[in-house]
Amino acid sequence: MFLLARKTSELSPADIELIKEAAGALARAGEKLEKALRQLRAAEDLLDLHADDQTPSTREEAIEQYRAARTKAETARYVYIIQREAVGFRNHKFPDLIFPLPPARELPR
Helix, strand or coil: CHHHHCCHHHCCHHHHHHHHHHHHHHHHHHHHHHHHHHHHHHHHHHHHHCCCCCCHHHHHHHHHHHHHHHHHHHHHHHHHHHHHHHHCCCCCHHHHHHCCCCCCCCCCC
16 A cells, blocks of 8 residues: 555545555454454364264265355455555465465365
8 A cells, every 4th residue: 555655744634544444454354364264163173073973964064064164264365365465565474374274174075
């Protein structure tokens, strides 16, 4: 964001408002990513719990919950990266360290 390169004394009230809005949007995207990653971990735990379940419907429900949580986490991460780029961050090592997306599980078909 070009505004971040300017001195504080050069910023107008409108510029400051834009920066606040961008920072707020980035924070909200980060919170959504954190929530999606927690849900993914919970779905992975459920998947592990029902891995050897003899009831196909229970196992399949766990697999579907995992797939939905995985898609939600991937989407939230994508939105977070876009928000970072909109603010002017181009290096995405930080999100990879702070919000790691677990490797995808191989699931039965």
